[in-house]
Amino acid sequence: MQRFIGRRHQLRVLSETLASVGGAVGSARPGECILLRGRRRVGKSSLVEEFIRRSGVPSLFFTAAGGSAEDELTELLDSVSHSTLPGRALFAEEAPQQWNAAFRLLAEALPDDRPSVVVIDEVPYLMDRVDAFEGMLQRAWDRLLSRKPVLLLLIGSDLSMMEALNDYDRPFHQRGREMVLGPLNPADLAEMLGLEPAEAFDAALVTGGLPLICRDWPHGGSLWDFLEASLANPISALLVSAERSLGAEFPPQAMSREVLKAIGAGERTFTNIARAAGGVSHTTLTRATEVLTGKRVVAAELPLSTRPSKERRYRVADSYLRFWLAFLEPHMAEVERMRGDLTLGRVREQWTAWRGRAVEPLVREGLARLLPDQGLPAAPAVGAYWTRSNDVEIDLVGADREPVAKRLLFVGSVKWLEKSPFDSHDLAALHKHRAALTDEPVPLVVVSRSGVTCDGPQAVYGPAELLGAWQRR
Incomplete structure (x- = not known):
């Protein structure tokens, strides 16, 4: 069995x-949620499966599939019939036809004298397809499930819907603690893949830290080894x-x-994105960017300074998706006809x-984690600065x-850069840009x-x- 990293x-x-x-x-009320x-594909289900395996307690793992109620x-x-809950036979005997009845039976199936785990994966599907699901879940939790020694794990990939589940005006408000699972960080990748620090950052930019993609990276192998093998396989996880x-x-x-394709191709301003997306209207583009930012697929950023600015820039928030949109998605046809070598040459x-440019958000996150350090204070905000004409661009603010x-x-x-250190010319440019800010x-x-x-x-x-920003200190 593969080691869990x-x-x-x-x-x-x-x-x-x-x-x-x-x-x-x-x-x-011993139950917690x-x-x-x-x-x-960030590994939520794998994390929970590993946790259940290590805990050894009775458990149920149910994954919604997006079907009808x-x-x-x-x-x-x-799922209950294949679970390890001691009272799972109750479902075979009664076969509930309504969700309220199913929640009632589930509570009866849980043990009273020891802890258990109940997992409901892809909860947003149920929120979308089952009428009044949040209300039924809230009643079941308040009246039945929380009275049992159960850890209820509600999992979802639609970030905005999962956040909404805990909003103050929603039925399940304040009934569960929130946990956010991000991708594997560069330190995890260095350990998992046997890479030096610089190569670990390359791996983070290409794989996005997604475990399923990282599994294909040969231990100690180079970026180019990984890309060559992945591009030679039209059904590789990377593709x-x-x-x-x-x-x-x-x-x-x-x-x-x-719109996402336009941003992934490198367009960052509203006007240029509209043009690259086929000349869409202002209203249509506004709606599309709101959807993308709401789902956390795209980040919309403003220059960080002491002066207000309207020079908003957009970027794909996920490193892997950014790489895929830039290099792979436009050329999938050549990969499928087994000419991944052409794509690799382009990369x-x-x-x-x-x-x-792609590494800059990762650098900013690392600095925010490291500080205070080297005489620098902690920085509640670490961003960048630019002007409309780009005559002044500062990577770190x-x-x-x-x-x-x-x-x-x-x-x-x-x-x-691999063979070009930061020198006096770069320092002079940084002084000049600081003076403009x-x-x-x-x-x-x-x-x-x-x-x-x-x-x-x-x-x-x-x-x-x-890399130390993500290592235990």
Whole structure:
């Protein structure tokens, strides 16, 4: 069996919560609920399966499939029959025809004298297909399930719907604690794939830290080894995962798909996106970007400074999806006719330039995690700054808040080239851009893949130091 990598914190939280449930056996309301959300294929189900395997307690794992309310209920009954709950035979005897009755029987099937785990996966499907599902779930929890020593895990990939489940005006409000599962981080990838720090960041940019894709990466292998093998296989996880995820969230005819393609191709401004998407109207584009940002597929960002700005820029939020849209999706036909070598050559030609910008959000996240460090204070906001004409672009801006800061804490530059260190010319450009942003002598920060050959920056980070942001300290 393959070793389970990462997720130590999440496994610990789940284990501690289950222990709390077990310690409350015999009390009035020992049950606890966790709302687990994360993008598709990020490993939510695998995490929970591993947790259940380690816990050894009676459990039920039910996954909604997006069918009718009747079909979903049939699947629930089948899942119960294959569960390890001690009272699972009750469902075979009564075969409930309504969800309220199914929840009642489920509560009866749970043990009273020891903890158990009940998992409902893809909850947004049930919210969408089963009338009054949230209300029925709330009543079942309040009156029945929470009175049993059960850990109820509600899992969903539609981030906005899972967040809405816990909104103050929804029936299930404040009945569960929220847990967000992100992709495997660069430190996880370094351990899992046997990579050096710089190569771990490359892996993060291409795979997005999605476990299913990472499994195909040869241990200790290079980026190009991985890409060559994946592009030679038309059904590799690298090629098919994005289409499956998008197909589940956006129908092929939806304008959101065209807008996403335009952003993935490198368009960042509203006007350019509209043009690249086929000249869509302002109203249509606004609606599409709202859908994409609401589902957390696209990030809409403003320049971080002490002055308000309307120069909003868009980017694909997921690293893997960004890579797939830029290099793979436009050329799937050649991969399918076994000419992945052509696609690989295109990646090689454009890789350095694409990576230089693609790594910046990951660098900002790393810095936010590391600080305070090297004399720099903690920064509640780490972003970037740009002007409409792009005559001033600053990769790193630390501030006390965003998007309009009261105080800037530092500015910095990211130079992510393999054979070109940050030098005095780069430092002069950073000084010039800082002067265009602020009159204050805020500290200068440099993040460089190949080191620094000049004096002046207050703090310098390379791949190894940045990787430490995700390692246990």
